Amino acid sequence: MGGDTSAARTDGRHVRWRGRLTTGGLVGAALLYNSWLLETAVPTRLDPRHSYVSELYAADQATRPLFTAFEFGSAALLVLAALAWRRQGGGPGWWALVGFGAASTADVLLPMDCAPSLEPGCNAVHPLHTVTSGLVHFFLFASMAWLAWWAKHHPEQGGWRTVGRWGLPLTGAAMLAALATVGPLLEHPGWHGVPQRLHLLFVGGWLLLLAYGVHAGGSVRAAHPVRATTAPLLRGGNRFPRGGSGTLPG
Template identity: 40%
Template sequence: MIAVLIALGALVYTAWLLEVALPTGLDPLQTYVSELAAEDQPYGVFFRSADLTAGLLVLAGALWALKAARARTPRAPWDLVGWGGVALFGAATAVDSRLPLSCAPTADPACAAREGAGLVPATHTAHAVSSSLAMTGAIIGIVALTVAARRHGRWPLIARFGPALAALELAATGWTLASVAAFEAGSGTYGLGAGQRLQVLFVAVWLGLLALSLARERKGEAAR
């Protein structure tokens, strides 16, 4: 059941890919992913609902896994840290969906001006905090559970691809942070949207691999 929850969460977390087919009016190479869910956007309710659903599914799976990890004493330390990170990611993603931007600052100069002058709702600041916590939790989960997989000889897919995905996630995060700093300094976006979309895509791919690994482990245990 943990694998199902994580897999569904990973799938719903990629709902932003539907921007390819929907007339959002936002440039995916330059805009925040979260701007799709802004209150003034045509599909805001849909994208906020997707984030809420994804966050709650991942949180439920992580909490269930944390409970199971406590019963595996030799493996518990890295498992507990990793699943704690995944739980933080899920919880922060769900909270993030309840703290939407009021407008799209990278696409709307008037919105950017209001944001710079502090004339936007406090949810803009709160959203930045919850988004940062979500990515922090994801990175902790990716790194710690990859270490657990390699150290204890389990989850071959995570053990094999986890290090590369961790490196890619950190690189995409660095790109995103640098682009945000450039945008806030009035120097352009430097592909902010592309960097952030890679950031969330790598998290979704890793969650999918984790779900598949859990399902295979469960199948192996049932066969023994």
């Protein structure tokens, strides 16, 4: 039993370490993913009501280096966080989050050529950028739906009860907001900037909710590392010697 207990304690430390890494990564990614809030301080020339956030890092925009750095940072933190926690439950959802981070990186590497809201002759449909943006949304909603579903069916894992309660409503709200941004792609521009920025806030809220689930759920697992080693003995029935005290031998 001594070796099992020592291994369980080591595993508990590893869970705590991975939990801190994942929680910090998700919080940082949520903040960087909403770097568009700097529009209030940085002279972008864009009207937030009628422009896509991706116009901030369009190929011909002076703000491209700044907002590209934020996007790369957010994607890197997402991938790091998802890989650190992928084996702790809800595996496919974390792999989808890795895909989300990778697609976000591709989205920045294949930007719009110009900012459609500033240049009337600029086409809002940039083929490669449109494809990468579609992949971003596919992986995002796949991760949201899977992890929200997983959390709803594992309420015993501490903070995952909260993730299960609010995950699906947040997924629905983020999806509706995303659908409301397609006007320019259908040659009906105007006011698409508002729902897109709401969408990004919903995604940031989702990442913070995930961070809470990991923090609280990881604390529960790390606090009870011995359960996995004692459960097989207990399931096997009463194996204590007759007349024993009912406690495991030392």
